Amino acid sequence: MASSPPSGSPSSKEKKYDRQLRLWGANGQNRLERAHIALFGATATGCEVLKNLILPSIGRFTVIDDKLVEQADLGVNFFLDQDSLGKPRAERAAALLGELNPDVAGGFRIDNLESILSNTPGLLDPRTTEFTHLLLMSPIPTPLLLQLPAEIPIFFVHSLGFITSLRIYAPTHTIIEIHPDSLVDLRLFNPWPELSEFALEKTSTLDVPESEGGMGDHEHGHIPYVLLLLKYLEDWKQSHQGHLPGSYSEKTLFKSMIMDRMRTGVPGGIEENYVEAVNAVMGDLRTAELSSGTKEVLNDPECQSITSQTDEFWIIARAVKDFAGSNNALLPLSGAMPDMKAESRGYVALQNLYRAKAYSDAAAVERIVRDYMNRVQHPKRNQIDRDAIQLFCRHSNFLRRLNYRSIADEFSNSNEQHKGVVLGALGDWDVESSLIHHYIALRAYQEFYTGHGRAPGDTSHESCEEDYQEIRRIICEYLKGIGYPESLPERCEKVAKEIVRAGGGELHVTASLAGGIVAQEVIKIITRQYVPINNTVIFDGIGSRTQTFEL
Amino acid sequence: MRTMTPKCKRHSSMILKSCKLHKFVLAYTRGANNSGAGGLGCEILKNLALSGFKDIHVIDMDTIDVSNLNRQFLFRASDVGKPKATVAASFVMSRVKDVTITPYYGAIQDKDQEYYMQFKLVICGLDSVEARRWINATLVDMVDIDNPESLKPLIDGGTEGFKGQSRVILPTLTSCYECSLDMLTPQTAVPLCTLATIPRQPAHCVEWASILEWPRVFEDKKLDNDDPEHVQWIYEQALHRAQEFNISGVTYSLTQGVIKNIIPAIASTNAIIAASCCNEALKIATGANPYLNNYMMYIGNEGVYTHTFEHEKKDDCPVCGNLATDFAVDPEWTLEEFIDRLKEQPEVQIKKPTLVTERRRLYYQGPPQLNEQTRPNLEKKMRDLVDNREEIAITDPGLPFSLRLNVIFS
Numbered sequence: 001m002a003s004s005p006p007s008g009s010p011s012s013k014e015k016k017y018d019r020q021l022r023l024w025g026a027n028g029q030n031r032l033e034r035a036h037i038a039l040f041g042a043t044a045t046g047c048e049v050l051k052n053l054i055l056p057s058i059g060r061f062t063v064i065d066d067k068l069v070e071q072a073d074l075g076v077n078f079f080l081d082q083d084s085l086g087k088p089r090a091e092r093a094a095a096l097l098g099e100l101n102p103d104v105a106g107g108f109r110i111d112n113l114e115s116i117l118s119n120t121p122g123l124l125d126p127r128t129t130e131f132t133h134l135l136l137m138s139p140i141p142t143p144l145l146l147q148l149p150a151e152i153p154i155f156f157v158h159s160l161g162f163i164t165s166l167r168i169y170a171p172t173h174t175i176i177e178i179h180p181d182s183l184v185d186l187r188l189f190n191p192w193p194e195l196s197e198f199a200l201e202k203t204s205t206l207d208v209p210e211s212e213g214g215m216g217d218h219e220h221g222h223i224p225y226v227l228l229l230l231k232y233l234e235d236w237k238q239s240h241q242g243h244l245p246g247s248y249s250e251k252t253l254f255k256s257m258i259m260d261r262m263r264t265g266v267p268g269g270i271e272e273n274y275v276e277a278v279n280a281v282m283g284d285l286r287t288a289e290l291s292s293g294t295k296e297v298l299n300d301p302e303c304q305s306i307t308s309q310t311d312e313f314w315i316i317a318r319a320v321k322d323f324a325g326s327n328n329a330l331l332p333l334s335g336a337m338p339d340m341k342a343e344s345r346g347y348v349a350l351q352n353l354y355r356a357k358a359y360s361d362a363a364a365v366e367r368i369v370r371d372y373m374n375r376v377q378h379p380k381r382n383q384i385d386r387d388a389i390q391l392f393c394r395h396s397n398f399l400r401r402l403n404y405r406s407i408a409d410e411f412s413n414s415n416e417q418h419k420g421v422v423l424g425a426l427g428d429w430d431v432e433s434s435l436i437h438h439y440i441a442l443r444a445y446q447e448f449y450t451g452h453g454r455a456p457g458d459t460s461h462e463s464c465e466e467d468y469q470e471i472r473r474i475i476c477e478y479l480k481g482i483g484y485p486e487s488l489p490e491r492c493e494k495v496a497k498e499i500v501r502a503g504g505g506e507l508h509v510t511a512s513l514a515g516g517i518v519a520q521e522v523i524k525i526i527t528r529q530y531v532p533i534n535n536t537v538i539f540d541g542i543g544s545r546t547q548t549f550e551l
Numbered sequence: 552m553r554t555m556t557p558k559c560k561r562h563s564s565m566i567l568k569s570c571k572l573h574k575f576v577l578a579y580t581r582g583a584n585n586s587g588a589g590g591l592g593c594e595i596l597k598n599l600a601l602s603g604f605k606d607i608h609v610i611d612m613d614t615i616d617v618s619n620l621n622r623q624f625l626f627r628a629s630d631v632g633k634p635k636a637t638v639a640a641s642f643v644m645s646r647v648k649d650v651t652i653t654p655y656y657g658a659i660q661d662k663d664q665e666y667y668m669q670f671k672l673v674i675c676g677l678d679s680v681e682a683r684r685w686i687n688a689t690l691v692d693m694v695d696i697d698n699p700e701s702l703k704p705l706i707d708g709g710t711e712g713f714k715g716q717s718r719v720i721l722p723t724l725t726s727c728y729e730c731s732l733d734m735l736t737p738q739t740a741v742p743l744c745t746l747a748t749i750p751r752q753p754a755h756c757v758e759w760a761s762i763l764e765w766p767r768v769f770e771d772k773k774l775d776n777d778d779p780e781h782v783q784w785i786y787e788q789a790l791h792r793a794q795e796f797n798i799s800g801v802t803y804s805l806t807q808g809v810i811k812n813i814i815p816a817i818a819s820t821n822a823i824i825a826a827s828c829c830n831e832a833l834k835i836a837t838g839a840n841p842y843l844n845n846y847m848m849y850i851g852n853e854g855v856y857t858h859t860f861e862h863e864k865k866d867d868c869p870v871c872g873n874l875a876t877d878f879a880v881d882p883e884w885t886l887e888e889f890i891d892r893l894k895e896q897p898e899v900q901i902k903k904p905t906l907v908t909e910r911r912r913l914y915y916q917g918p919p920q921l922n923e924q925t926r927p928n929l930e931k932k933m934r935d936l937v938d939n940r941e942e943i944a945i946t947d948p949g950l951p952f953s954l955r956l957n958v959i960f961s
Contacts, residue, residue: 008783008786008787008790008802008803009779009783009786009803010803010804012617014804015617015618016617016618016620016621017621018618018621018804018807018813019618019621019622019813019814019815019816019817020621020815020816020817021804022804022808022813022815023712023713023815023817048822051624051818051822052817052818052819052822055620055621055622055624055818056621056622056817056818057621074648075601076601078597078601078646078647081646082648099627100624101620102628162830162840178852178853179852222749339751339752340751342749342751343749344749344750344751344796344797344798345796345797347749347751348751348796348797348798507602508598508601508602509598509602509826509829509830509833510826510830512594512597512598512822512825512826512829513822513823513826513827513830515819515822515826516818516819516820516821516822516823516824516826517819517823517851517855519818519819519822520713520817520819520820520823520851520855521851521855523817523819524851530713530851530852530853531852531853531854532854533854533855534854537854537855541830541840542834542840542841543859544717544827544830544831544843544847544857544859545847545857545859546849546855546856546857548854548855548856
């Protein structure tokens with residue numbers, strides 16, 4: 001993105017994208033603008049997804065579709081108009097979607113997935129493809145889904161009547177910025193020497209009354225609560241054989257110890273900084289622990305043996321792991337500190353202490369990264385990105401790694417994890433409100449389409465009852481295959497009927513809703529920020545609910 | 552429960568037949584706080600038009616800004632400065648056949664009950680609490696138990712970043728907007744003395760510049776958050792102050808965010824919430840499937856999570872309840888302190904209240920004679936003005952109803 005003029009006022013691009021830059025920043029925006037998205041199927045749902053990606057400015061899009069625009073399309077798809085009738089859907093949708101944002105390059109291809117896979121496979125070959133992400137609109141026969149390359153993220157979407165579902169497959173997805181509510185880590189139980197010394201110095205006359213040469217009331221009421229806690233923790237340790245207040249009852253005692261030291265003869269009768277200190281006891285006083293997400297990343301096999309092929313994320317992760325290994329299992333400090341009652345100068349001095357520690361921790365991690373890269377002659381060893389390392393360190397306790405099950409594994413009848421998830425959901429205490437039945441019915445729809453080349457309940461076919469019986473048979477077979485011991489759940493039957501009734505048709509509101517859900521997930525995958533689902537989300541427009549499953 | 556027939560592939564045409572006689576209003580506007588409501592409005596119009604609604608009115612008091620273009624897809628760069636309602640209506644009519652959309656460029660408060668009575672239901676993609684309270688109270692007030700047609704379902708949506716909510720309000724029957732006012736996060740204001748003497752955060756510097764420094768320097772000129780020169784001035788002052796106190800992080804973008812209270816907004820979240828609102832409208836209008844009872848929250852930050860639940864009606868809701876709300880009062884407070892505390896209450900949210908009891912006028916904002924007459928009461932203690940359990944009626948220019956509080960001395 002263009003840099004801001006020196007006056008600080010925003011560039012025209014920053015103005016246009018202001019409301020989203022506040023969510024994912026220049027970093028996320030740059031990733032978005034490098035994406036080239038292929039849409040297979042210019043359905044109402046597909047066009048709605050693309051709309052929500054073109055508006056925030058992906059780099060490019062290509063609409064792939066081999067149908068001609070029919071009257072039926074105009075009833076549900078906002079990105080086809082009267083003039084489009086009889087013309088190629090791909091061409092018209094690309095044109096009307098392209099109008100949404102002149103910053104995005106759009107194109108189309110009158111083609112379909114099956115013919116691309118057999119006639120022009122280079123278009124989807126990871127070594128030659130231009131596409132970074134694939135949007136696949138149902139219906140698509142299962143064997144075609146199984147031929148897609150494992151290197152490119154795919155988003156497979158069903159949108160039938162009031163029901164919609166999204167299945168994501170992506171290569172291992174790692175996230176640094178999940179945007180937690182707070183990055184604050186005060187290290188009150190593990191202060192580093194400079195912080196302890198600073199606290200000691202600033203609180204030496206804290207408990208001495210002003211009349212006896214101690215601290216004045218004004219200063220006393222403006223000592224940042226972090227320093228109060230550090231000081232009283234030292235006092236506590238002295239009277240508790242060096243132990244910290246760890247249990248709930250100890251913390252309660254510790255709170256009253258702080259309250260006892262508060263000066264009450266001041267205007268208002270209480271000191272805000274003491275109140276803040278007491279309020280922080282339960283939440284902020286804890287031993288630093290690794291989050292489960294960070295543990296998964298640091299224990300990932302990718303971290304274990306660094307080679308010249310290893311991605312920078314994993315090299316930094318390994319460096320952070322080594323850093324923690326020689327730092328009493330403490331991660332690099334985030335450096336974030338909340339606002340608190342204090343004088344400007346005292347607050348800024350404390351903040352600088354946290355920031356300086358975060359900076360020196362990140363510098364230590366950078367040295368380890370450099371060391372690894374030099375050792376394995378990594379091609380990027382001369383372009384180490386300091387900002388990226390600092391960002392990683394700041395978020396090091398919020399890392400995520402998502403491993404997606406392949407679609408082949410989901411559709412093979414022998415994947416134990418898949419079976420476990422479905423059986424678990426069917427045996428859940430609140431199975432009556434579960435959307436697992438929707439998954440099972442949609443899966444049967446998928447198999448029906450693969451076998452018959454048409455949707456169940458399609459208008460061109462008269463016998464809906466026959467179609468329903470076929471769907472029912474497929475469901476029973478699947479349930480038997482995964483070892484479900486009971487008869488067909490009533491709710492499965494109900495949803496199956498709903499799906500046959502939809503006849504493969506889209507409702508505009510459902511398409512629009514799916515367009516929103518899918519686009520949010522695509523954005524999370526592209527920007528590598530926030531946490532996308534793993535791996536399926538279903539929305540039921542009748543109950544107005546969603547549920548996610550790792551299928 | 553009516554359901555769709557299996558033969559109907561183009562659902563839209565079927566729905567179209569069943570509701571072509573109905574009129575629908577879509578109200579979307581911007582008030583003092585903007586939260587990307589125009590984004591919901593564009594989506595809602597498109598969704599209603601493609602779901603077979605034939606007669607739609609749209610209200611919006613705003614004009615198009617360049618920062619709308621990342622999500623308000625009915626507008627182009629060449630539309631900047633034009634009224635949103637008019638541009639949106641003509642775009643959708645040019646794209647979708649057989650739909651009539653009547654735009655109104657103005658505030659929802661400009662219209663009276665007779666106007667709202669002609670519609671089947673009201674959908675709101677509003678971005679201000681004040682406007683939502685107004686339409687909610689108006690629709691509740693319109694309900695006449697002898698006339699079922701007078702009950703207009705209100706569907707309300709709102710978004711922030713990857714999160715949003717949609718809800719269905721059946722005035723007088725279900726929880727109303729006022730019943731849930733305490734769900735809003737209270738606005739925590741930074742004490743003025745922090746801004747004036749001990750700033751610590753970049754936002755403190757911006758607020759100092761806009762709240763204290765601007766009125767001091769420009770006594771007679773009001774700060775216009777949309778005027779780039781004004782924003783630039785605030786930014787420069789804030790930056791200067793930050794440097795003076797060694798505070799880092801004051802940027803132009805932060806300055807804008809603080810003074811305009813900008814809430815992040817993206818197309819995809821608007822699409823989800825607007826579609827959910829229209830899905831409920833569709834279910835109500837066609838009777839196909841039960842509609843939402845009555846609240847859905849969508850959270851997309853971490854995976855996808857929805858919470859669908861019934862928000863309960865409050866017996867002491869000042870709009871749809873019958874009881875006065877209890878309010879704890881320290882008898883030693885002055886009336887002025889009492890008013891200040893009222894303003895802090897998330898379930899009250901008033902700015903310029905006028906207060907009366909059965910036996911006396913406590914405080915009047917106007918007319919001038921009454922204001923002058925009641926002003927001395929501000930200094931008096933509550934125990935000298937009201938009795939324990941006495942009811943105070945509060946009116947405010949922002950509220951289309953009066954609030955009743957039971958004073959409970961503590």
